Amino acid sequence: MGSGVQHALEQLKTTGVRITPQRHAILTYLMEAMNHPTADDIYRALEPQFPSMSVATVYNNLKMFIEAGMVRELTYGDNSSRFDANVSDHYHVICQECGKIEDFSYSSLHEVEERAELATGFKIHGLRMELYGVCKCCNEKQH
Secondary structure (H helix, E strand, C coil): CCHHHHHHHHHHHHCCCCCCHHHHHHHHHHHHCCCCCEHHHHHHHHCCCCCCCCHHHHHHHHHHHHHCCCCEEECCCCCCCEEECCCCCEEEEEECCCCCEEEEECCCCHHHHHHHHHHHCCCCCCCCCEEEECCHHHHHHHC
């Protein structure tokens, strides 16, 4: 188990959240899955371990993690939200063919945020940058 999970669980405890085995499993799965799973993906992966768990349970726990600032909900034009436990500065590169999302780390676009504040008078709380293209896999299929 990565130290990231331990750290995240410690962080949760300080906010007074009870760490149930399900929460532990959901968070661990999210931190280890690099594919930004949907709530359904998480449910399907964990259901064998927790037969009594429902998709609603997964959703409710994800919402709680989001409120605690440990998970980000990524909503793209399509039907379902995806969830990302990586809240560090990173951006998403999205394949327009298969919908795969990959993380791309890059130094913070802090300057952009500062300029935006100066230009608009907004108090900027964050930004989301998405890059669109065709992934290696889909690219190879086309040729």
